[in-house]
Amino acid sequence: MEPYFFLSYARRRGPRVLVKRFYDDLCAELRQELRRLHKGNAVPFGRPFLDVQSIQVGQDWNAALCDALAHCRTMLALYTPDYFRSDFCGREWKAFEDRQRRHREVTGVDAKALIPVLWEPVQNIPSGAAHIQYDNYDFGENYARWGLRRILVADPGGEEYRRIVNLVAHQTLVAAEHFRILPANGLDLTGPQSAGPFPSAAEPAEPGSHALLLVAARTSADAHKASTDPGCHGDSPTDWNPYHAESSEPLARRATQLLEERGFTVRTEIVSDALAVTLDEARGQGQVAVLLVEASAAAAEPFNRALRAYDRSNHPGSAAIVPCDPDEAGDGARGKAYWEAVRGALPFNWAKGAGDPLPLLQSGIGSDQFDGTLHAVVAKAQNHLVSFLETSRLDALELPRITTAALPVLSTAASPRSRTGLAPPIAARPSSPLMPSEKEQEDDP
Known part of the structure; x- marks a missing residue:
């Protein structure tokens, strides 16, 4: 059909x-x-x-x-x-x-x-x-x-x-x-x-665009305790480099350079229990936020508690990327642990992403996919943020007027007719009270 x-x-x-x-x-x-x-x-x-x-x-x-x-x-x-x-x-x-x-x-x-x-x-x-x-x-x-x-x-x-x-x-x-x-x-x-x-998502940003990078990753000391390859960790979570086999550049620095090339002013912080407050402040200042999350770190404190709270809050203008190396992308023990950690820390975003062409939780991202994924989710998160701020502003300015009277119908409006010579197909319904404006916040494409 x-x-x-x-x-x-x-x-x-x-x-x-x-x-x-x-x-x-x-x-x-x-x-x-x-x-x-x-x-x-x-x-x-x-x-x-x-x-x-x-x-x-x-x-x-x-x-x-x-x-x-x-x-x-x-x-x-x-x-x-x-x-x-x-x-x-x-x-x-x-x-x-x-x-x-x-x-x-x-x-x-x-x-x-x-x-x-x-x-x-x-x-x-x-x-x-x-x-x-x-x-x-x-x-x-x-x-x-x-x-x-x-x-x-x-x-x-x-x-x-x-x-x-x-x-x-x-x-x-x-x-x-x-x-x-x-x-x-x-x-x-x-x-x-x-x-x-x-x-396109990678076109130059509007003048004055700001981005906040939030890193949830272990340090080399934490990684040693778990007998994990320390090559991708450093003294700070911002030193984390899941793609260290291909590049010596920490992921946060790579993301910063990509966004600065497009005209963003970028700030980097480490995920903490104050994550919700940080995101609220960023939203109020019109800043898009991207969480860079190490799956192994997401499964343990101090990050698990903050990430699960973020997952429940549905912050407009934010996205999360959970990179992985080739072993974590496979079917072995590391791959199983990786996906269990992602689903465990971000269950609601995981479920919301099902069937979405471009979910705001991007997991299983290899080195060759990271640049394009970052640009795409930043563009989508920006759209969400703009829509949220515009809707909030219009609700504040126009809701009293919208809910007191219906839109005027033009006196010159023609009655329903069909150019195929047919009778109007939709039966007239009694005029109903004005619907309250529902708050739609996307998605997609």
């Missing part, structure tokens, strides 16, 4: 109830349109792809994602500031754009099957996406100013929301039924050749 559409969006931490609501409403709209179009006859309806619903527990998420992107009829991109800061969303965008380009080269037809939906206002569209027209007069002034997400929050069953869903469904129906763009073979989103047109 070909998914009727692929919903591409920035995967935030926390509830995704509004994304799921839009997905369900759009699916219901399309089913009714198809029944009417085919005069009531049953027609195959390739289940539209939504990652949290379409990828089953235990399934290879990358294979499932690639298969859906390679065969879907259309792709809907939910525009948000986070979407255009997401490396993985950029990869999804490129994969589908490549399919459209190939279809155009083979058939001479521009399918226009990549359909933008303005979910939240976006100030700057990257040049790689600027050629796609996303603003439409038919969608109304509120849509252009506030985005569909806020219209949905203001009045979930309202006429304006239903009208916009109807218009999106029409665009999707036309592209899916009339063009059927060619599938892709051997699609892989993880390789460097799959990087999308959005700013």
Whole structure:
């Protein structure tokens, strides 16, 4: 089956109830349109792809994602500031754009099957996406100013929301039924050749960007007690070098140089029982934080207590990397001890990372992966931090006004209609009280 559409969006931490609501409403709209179009006859309806619903527990998420992107009829991109800061969303965008380009080269037809939906206002569209027209007069002034997400929050069953869903469904129906763009073979989103047109994780940081490195590692004295190779330890935890067979440079220094090359101001500290306070202060100052964790150190005090508290706290703007050497990456006794230590110290982050294309807990990272992993998680942690701070600011400034009255509906707004000549597919619902703004903090791509 070909998914009727692929919903591409920035995967935030926390509830995704509004994304799921839009997905369900759009699916219901399309089913009714198809029944009417085919005069009531049953027609195959390739289940539209939504990652949290379409990828089953235990399934290879990358294979499932690639298969859906390679065969879907259309792709809907939910525009948000986070979407255009997401490396993985950029990869999804490129994969589908490549399919459209190939279809155009083979058939001479521009399918226009990549359909933008303005979910939240976006100030700057990257040049790689600027050629796609996303603003439409038919969608109304509120849509252009506030985005569909806020219209949905203001009045979930309202006429304006239903009208916009109807218009999106029409665009999707036309592209899916009339063009059927060619599938892709051997699609892989993880390789460097799959990087999308959005700013990459390794691009220069914004002026004034700060990063905090927090090291949890043993010293050479501690390592000797455990009869562990002392070659990767020194007098301080910041001397730890898990890749000492390849380089004499401590990991914290390597990470500092990588981030300073991008324009970050970097500060390094050792993980302590004051970790939560340190992270709160960093967040308040707009600093992204990265924990560099030695698995063996994470399993014992003084670090285990601090790391488990961090694991429960879900600090916005932070990430953790747990490097490993080749022996720890294998199936032997050291490998088993490594993975048990990671799961034991950071169980919640371990569970949250299942199925995430880019989890904020990165474990099993070898020397050849470290640089790219550091850049990627810093970019994602920055996005989370920006989203958290923006949401906090908007909640403080706008929540009283949002919760007292629904968004005004334009007097010139057309009633729901179908350009296929069909009756409006979504039945009118009684106007419901304004939903409180839920706090969504990502994820992803």
